[in-house]
Amino acid sequence: MNSSSTSSHGLAGTRRLLQRLAIGLLAITAVSIPVRTGHADSAGVVGANNFAAKDGKTLYATICQGCHMPNGKGAVGAGAYPALAGDKNLESAGYPIYLVLNGQKAMPGFGGFLDDDQVAAVVNYVRSNFGNSYTDKVSGDDVKSNRQPNAIYSTLD
Numbered sequence: 144m145n146s147s148s149t150s151s152h153g154l155a156g157t158r159r160l161l162q163r164l165a166i167g168l169l170a171i172t173a174v175s176i177p178v179r180t181g182h183a184d185s186a187g188v189v190g191a192n193n194f195a196a197k198d199g200k201t202l203y204a205t206i207c208q209g210c211h212m213p214n215g216k217g218a219v220g221a222g223a224y225p226a227l228a229g230d231k232n233l234e235s236a237g238y239p240i241y242l243v244l245n246g247q248k249a250m251p252g253f254g255g256f257l258d259d260d261q262v263a264a265v266v267n268y269v270r271s272n273f274g275n276s277y278t279d280k281v282s283g284d285d286v287k288s289n290r291q292p293n294a295i296y297s298t299l300d
């Protein structure tokens with residue numbers, strides 16, 4: 144009897160659940176503890192990478208769509224989450240790179256959770272989906288040069 148397909152489904156489901164929990168926790172932590180300044184040892188160091196996915200689509204689904212919605216249309220409820228669909232603000236790639244790294248107001252920054260290539264992947268994804276068709280792709284190096292040398296990103300520890 145071969146049960147491997149059954150158990151691998153179970154594993155994928157569990158992993159999805161854990162990812163959802165992780166992002167929920169991450170959002171709560173990042174919002175309630177916006178900036179940590181007390182840890183000299185973490186200054187300028189990119190925190191542990193908590194997301195295994197490398198492709199923009201998966202990263203969007205795991206991290207961004209909880210607020211910006213699966214179709215990128217945003218939402219208004221307890222807070223206002225702007226639409227990324229048909230978003231002219233995405234024309235300049237530096238803007239979404241900045242937002243994903245550092246966050247802004249009610250959006251947490253993910254610079255401590257995502258490496259440069261992951262930030263580039265999710266930025267490229269939102270800039271080329273949801274009715275956006277900006278074809279100039281950004282690279283991990285572009286992201287790297289947008290990181291502030293002494294940025295202290297939110298972490299989960």
Ligand code: HEC
Nearest residue numbers: 170206207210223224225230232239242247248249250265
């Ligand atoms: C916890 C909710 C939340 C998550 C998760 C989140 N965002 Fe946001 N995002 C926001 C909010 C709120 C704003 C508006 C910020 C402001 O008021 O300046 C925003 C703004 C933005 C903007 C600017 C839109 C514009 O037109 O000005 C971009 C781009 C963006 N988010 C991309 C992303 C990407 C990509 C991800 C995933 C890596 C992500 N966001 C994850 C809540 C979130």
